[in-house]
Amino acid sequence: GDSVTQMQGQVTLSEDDFLFINCTYSTTWYPTLFWYVQYPGEGPQLLLKVTTANNKGISRGFEATYDKRTTSFHLQKASVQESDSAVYYCVLGSNSGTYQRFGTGTKLQVVP
């Protein structure tokens, strides 16, 4: 079946550090891919999405490239701030387009 994998459970960075969160997926089709972010006490919210292979999504300084060759959708940010501390989920859209499947999430902690 389809799946999405995030190997990093937690990442701790200092302000202005470069962020890289790994995400890979396994499907038999070309899915829509999403990154959601969840701040403490809130539900997840959309950060960015990409519907077409080899395209890049950009939002709030974050970017992710849909790489169909490596089946990856890594999240990057050049310079993180303390306010970026949250849990980041890589998410896979279903083939039917009716639901979305979440990865295990990566908790980012940014220290001043």
Add this chain to the structure above:
Amino acid sequence: DTTVKQNPRYKLARVGKPVNLICSQTMNHDTMYWYQKKPNQAPKLLLFYYDKILNREADTFEKFQSSRPNNSFCSLYIGSAGLEYSAMYLCASSSRAETLYFGSGTRLTVL
């Protein structure tokens, strides 16, 4: 107003007793979802309503029920709670499976 509301925020239940969680949205979205989130695990899709059609995941088919009396409301029902049901339950809605809009969740503790 992109708001999904869940009630209550915290719920305590006894083993063997029923549990009913409520979700509402005012965006006229066609689809409403329920996810279960446990520590160090991915949010797990339990079921979703597309319009009036209920779709339940195969591995949780018998554990959860749901109803959607109108477009705005959706409930999640557990007939007999067990300790393994303790988790955060997240409700979400979307239009044509695009962006999911989540509520803040209901944290269920079963004792």
